[in-house]
Amino acid sequence: KQEVTQIPAALSVPEGENLVLNCSFTDSAIYNLQWFRQDPGKGLTSLLLIQSSQREQTSGRLNASLDKSSGRSTLYIAASQPGDSATYLCAVPSGSARQLTFGSGTQLTVLP
Amino acid sequence: EAGVAQSPRYKIIEKRQSVAFWCNPISGHATLYWYQQILGQGPKLLIQFQNNGVVDDSQLPKDRFSAERLKGVDSTLKIQPAKLEDSAVYLCASSPKTGAIYNSPLHFGNGTRLTVT
Numbered sequence: 001k002q003e004v005t006q007i008p009a010a011l012s013v014p015e016g017e018n019l020v021l022n023c024s025f026t027d028s029a030i031y032n033l034q035w036f037r038q039d040p041g042k043g044l045t046s047l048l049l050i051q052s053s054q055r056e057q058t059s060g061r062l063n064a065s066l067d068k069s070s071g072r073s074t075l076y077i078a079a080s081q082p083g084d085s086a087t088y089l090c091a092v093p094s095g096s097a098r099q100l101t102f103g104s105g106t107q108l109t110v111l112p
Numbered sequence: 113e114a115g116v117a118q119s120p121r122y123k124i125i126e127k128r129q130s131v132a133f134w135c136n137p138i139s140g141h142a143t144l145y146w147y148q149q150i151l152g153q154g155p156k157l158l159i160q161f162q163n164n165g166v167v168d169d170s171q172l173p174k175d176r177f178s179a180e181r182l183k184g185v186d187s188t189l190k191i192q193p194a195k196l197e198d199s200a201v202y203l204c205a206s207s208p209k210t211g212a213i214y215n216s217p218l219h220f221g222n223g224t225r226l227t228v229t
Contacts, residue, residue: 004154006154009152017213041222041223041225042223043116043221043223044155044203044205044218044219044220045220046217049153055178070160076129084182089154089155091154099145099157099160100155100157101157102154102155102156103154104153104154105152105153107156
């Protein structure tokens with residue numbers, strides 16, 4: 001059974017810092033990995049989807065990397081802004097790739 | 113395009129009462145999911161529909177939870193009777209794809225926050 005873990009559970013940084021969020025998974029036979037953002041009281045918004053054949057995927061100030069062999073992914077956020085404050089979750093397909101299994105998320109606070 | 117609509121946004125009930133949540137997916141999306149997200153945890157799948165058929169309900173507590181998707185469009189999730197541990201956000205998501213979701217984006221609604229007292 002696939003298990004997804006995210007460390008740290010919470011992170012607080014001053015504005016302008018570069019930061020890294022971590023995601024690990026137990027079954028390396030994944031098709032892809034997604035990073036989502038969740039704002040308080042809102043649903044989830046997909047940020048990046050990185051295929052198993054890729055090592056990196058970039059969108060603006062966000063960069064996601066994937067190392068299947070070690071069961072790890074990182075989300076790098078450059079020059080953080082208060083508007084980046086949210087919970088970030090990673091997820092991988094499971095159940096014959098019909099569903100997503102989520103980590104518990106990292107709650108990020110960027111202080112102005 | 114309009115997003116996934118869910119109602120109500122908030123619900124407070126006493127334990128042993130019943131409650132129902134409604135979801136209207138994006139038009140044309142064949143697959144619909146209900147997730148339960150307990151505070152501080154990631155979403156956990158409760159049930160997955162493909163059109164109006166159930167694909168996976170292995171994690172649905174069937175003694176108290178039920179769900180249906182009539183005519184392959186809207187869906188309702190019901191809890192009867194509710195327990196304290198059912199306090200959570202219930203998220204509905206839809207996808208245009210069926211079968212494997214290798215590259216298919218999931219579109220999430222804003223959820224219904226349930227508090228059981």
